[in-house]
Amino acid sequence: MAGRIGLNMNVKKCKHMRMNNRVDAPLKINNIEVEDVEEFIYLGAKVSKDGGGTEDIKNRLGKARGAFRNLRRIWTNGAIGRKTKLTLFKTLVRSVLLYGSEAWKVTKREEQKLDAFQFKCIRRILKIPWTELVSNDRIMQQTGINRISVEIRRRRWNWIGHIMRKETGNHARVAMEWAPEGRRKVGRPKTTWRRTAIKRETRMAGEAGPM
Known part of the structure; x- marks a missing residue:
């Protein structure tokens, strides 16, 4: 699809990471298998499966x-x-x-x-x-x-404010407010960015008084 508009991919430099996957079949582009990794560097930041x-x-x-x-x-x-x-x-x-x-x-x-x-x-x-x-x-x-x-x-809160000032349909705002459907597994939920930023820090700010 990308090739139709002139975007050529260097498959040897491409990598892909599986998260909560149910399929282990190799990913191929132009019959070339894309490397499956546990972590990778993107714009200087390390992204991992956790x-x-x-x-x-x-x-x-x-x-x-x-x-x-x-x-x-x-x-x-x-x-x-x-x-x-x-x-x-x-x-x-x-x-x-x-x-x-x-x-x-x-x-x-x-x-x-x-x-x-x-x-x-x-x-x-x-x-x-x-x-x-x-x-x-x-x-x-x-x-x-x-x-x-x-x-x-x-x-973090400066960035959250920047995102929340965007229009309702903006991709960044939709991604931040999105919640998965269905029921989560039994047990204590994992600590996520949203729980850290919005829930825990909001509670801390409320206990400490106005910021």
Whole structure:
């Protein structure tokens, strides 16, 4: 069908991933079998069969650690001021970590890992030894940098607001509001992006008062 309008597919570069599938027959395009994968990279984000953000969070943490290590000469340079170092951290490390975070479903344990990574980086930038008892709250007051978990929620809700301002028939809005038909399996439902963003965080915001 795509070939009729001039769109030619490179089948060797194509991949497909099965989710909740009942058919295991190979997928072929022009008699060439398409590779069946458990996960793949799309626009820099790792997509996996679990449908969540766990694998992508691991991927982004690895990239952010690499970015932080590559700038170690900056962090140890006494001629560069603290304010400049923190600005570089937010621009060159934090942005790498938070890429695509609006679409993550984040568990409390993952929030702790993300926050721990940031505070570990900032302590090295500020040259705070592990023997010195300085709380994370004090570090946030000194630097003006929020927790990663707070920044993810802020970005997610900005994105949700952007989608909800679109017309009712817009594809992005339809996808966000869509609910599957039928009955789910017995037991506790899985944590999904919508349950994380809309239900849990709305409840948290209500308990904390007006935002």
